[in-house]
Amino acid sequence: MIDLALFLFIMALLALGTRRPFLWVLTYIYIDILTPQRIGWSITPALPLSLIAFCAAFAGWLAVDSKRDMRVGVRQGLMVLLLAYAFLTTGWADFPEDAAHKWGWVWKALVFAIFLPFTLTTRLRIEAAALVMVLTAGAIIINGGLKTALGGGGYASLYLFVNDNSGIYESSTLSTVAIAIIPLILWFTRHGTVFLPDWRVKLFGYALVFACLLIPVGTEARTGLVCIAVLALVMLRDAKRRLMVLMAGGVLGLAALPFLPQTFYDRMETITGHQQDMSASTRVAVWNWTLDYVEANPWGGGFDAYRGNKFTYELPVEEEAGETTTIVTREEVTDEARAYHSAYFEVLGEQGWFGLTVWLLLHGLGLVQMEVLRRRWRMKAALDTGDGDAAAVTDGWQAPLASALQYGQIVYLVGSLFVGIAYQPFVLLFLALQIGLWNYCKTRESAARETDRRARRARLRTKVAQTAAAPS
Structure with a gap:
């Protein structure tokens, strides 16, 4: 039922876009964020919804929208x-x-x-x-x-x-x-x-x-x-x-x-004690590895270059030794292919x-x-x-x-x-x-500056005309 509801909702948006093409832009934003093709299990995953909305948004803009105020920032x-x-x-x-x-x-x-x-x-x-x-x-x-x-x-x-x-x-x-x-x-x-x-x-x-x-x-x-x-x-x-x-x-x-x-x-x-958290310690180790990597590859290694990392770091481990005594030992951890x-x-x-x-x-x-x-x-x-x-x-x-x-x-x-x-x-x-x-x-x-310039020019022309018409 959810799959069908999502499909019908997207189809309705695409249909409405034939009257208001900007709706296709909004449809793509909706699909891009929610990713309904991952929520559904039959209809929505079977159709390239993102590509359809992507192409429709561009086509609608090219065909209908005015390009007069278009700016490239x-x-x-x-x-x-x-x-x-x-x-x-x-x-x-x-x-x-x-x-x-x-x-x-x-x-x-x-x-x-x-x-x-x-x-x-x-x-x-x-x-x-x-x-x-x-x-x-x-x-x-x-x-x-x-x-x-x-x-x-x-x-x-x-x-x-x-x-x-x-x-x-x-x-x-x-x-x-x-x-x-x-x-x-x-x-x-x-x-x-x-x-x-x-x-x-x-x-x-x-x-x-x-x-x-x-x-x-x-x-x-x-x-x-x-x-x-x-x-x-x-x-x-x-x-x-x-x-x-x-x-x-x-x-x-x-x-x-x-x-x-x-x-x-x-x-x-673990925010303040990252040395004792494996996840946080791994991040620091990955960041150090990345700095070493770009020193040898200053132009970058392309997407997912992190898959080549491998490093060993020490992680403090607390062990209870009695009711009031805690022994801290260091354990070596080896990790590889860790994300940034x-x-x-x-x-x-x-x-x-x-x-x-x-x-x-x-x-x-x-x-x-x-x-x-x-x-x-x-x-x-x-x-x-x-x-x-x-x-x-x-x-x-x-x-x-x-x-x-x-x-x-x-x-x-x-x-x-x-x-x-x-x-x-x-x-x-x-x-x-x-x-x-x-x-x-x-x-x-x-537009406001142009309006002001035109108003000033009009006032100036009026003033010149009045001066010329005045008796000498």
């Missing part, structure tokens, strides 16, 4: 450069078959992220894309939040729509995404127009935020706890009474402690220093651009200049959206220190949303 250029270089490194990859498999989904994610900003030419489209991203990820998050609240969960055992701990369904990845979209959810409770922010929207939004906060508990992912702390810090920037917010957050945190399972405490303790467990080291090992530089520029420019929009459009809203796009200015939605996208990106950049999600499709869609907002605001600013 610097960050889109960086994505193209990263795409081209990833293609080159795939050609000389240490493990050609594995690299080709990863390239098979990375290029699609990058190409669509490059393309998506071209379609985000209005506020409605920007909001619709963000809404589909939030609600699609929210479907997974609500599922996980309910299971956590009902006593389910556990590290690598919080099963969601699929019994597969990979992609966005991987514990640490889902925890990072769940916390990163919280600012975007809160934006919809204040500035949304698709669903006006009445009490029902606010109630659903706050409930979804609560579900997002439950995901790190249900997955017992240490990354999620770090992301919560980072989000709390960055959101203090917009708080009017920061001390009160800090105190309220502390009280809520303490009130939640009795309801957390003991396994969660045990898992979180960090987006930064993932790009470094696979695309070398050049790829890492491009990737960091892509994200660094995003933070800068969102900060520029945040300050500029907040000032426009305050001044209410009426510069040709009065409705857009007085509504004041651009600056809060830029802040939400910036905060979400900061959460991702911190969380990705410990998770290999450099090319995660959801994150690339998030970046595309930033680029779309930047291009939209730049277009509106250009």
Whole structure:
């Protein structure tokens, strides 16, 4: 029944797209995040749904959309450069078959992220894309939040729509995404127009935020706890009474402690004592191996180059010797073919220093651009200049959206220190949303400046005519 419902829902979206081709873009976003072909077992896996929506989105844009306001941003250029270089490194990859498999989904994610900003030419489209991203990820998050609240969960055992701990369904990845979209959810409770922010929207939004906060508990992912702390810090920037917010957050945190399972405490303790945790110790060992690897291979080893690693490290082991005595011994552990467990080291090992530089520029420019929009459009809203796009200015939605996208990106950049999600499709869609907002605001600013120039010229012509007509 679920398989049939998913299939009919996607077919309905594709059919509606014949009247509104932008719906095909939203359909691809939905499929790319939820991956219904992994949820179903007969109809949806048998059809190339992702490819159908991918082609339909491009065809609809080429055939119908106006190209008048199309802008090619610097960050889109960086994505193209990263795409081209990833293609080159795939050609000389240490493990050609594995690299080709990863390239098979990375290029699609990058190409669509490059393309998506071209379609985000209005506020409605920007909001619709963000809404589909939030609600699609929210479907997974609500599922996980309910299971956590009902006593389910556990590290690598919080099963969601699929019994597969990979992609966005991987514990640490889902925890990072769940916390990163919280600012975007809160934006919809204040500035949304698709669903006006009445009490029902606010109630659903706050409930979804609560579900997002439950995901790190249900997955017992240490990354999620770090992301919560980072989000709390960055959101203090917009708080009017920061001390009160800090105190309220502390009280809520303490009130939640009795309801957390003991396994969660045990898992979180390893954040400060990583030397005694095999998973954390392995990550450090892999990072050291990656630094040694790029010293010999500065241009990278292609996708999945980590499969060539092999290392031995010492892990402290505590043994009870009596009631009050604990003996700590060191045990040698040999491991190989361990993943990077960090987006930064993932790009470094696979695309070398050049790829890492491009990737960091892509994200660094995003933070800068969102900060520029945040300050500029907040000032426009305050001044209410009426510069040709009065409705857009007085509504004041651009600056809060830029802040939400910036905060979400900061959460991702911190969380990705410990998770290999450099090319995660959801994150690339998030970046595309930033680029779309930047291009939209730049277009509106250009139009406003052109309107001002025409108004000044008209006033000047009127003044000249009046001067010429005046009696001497």
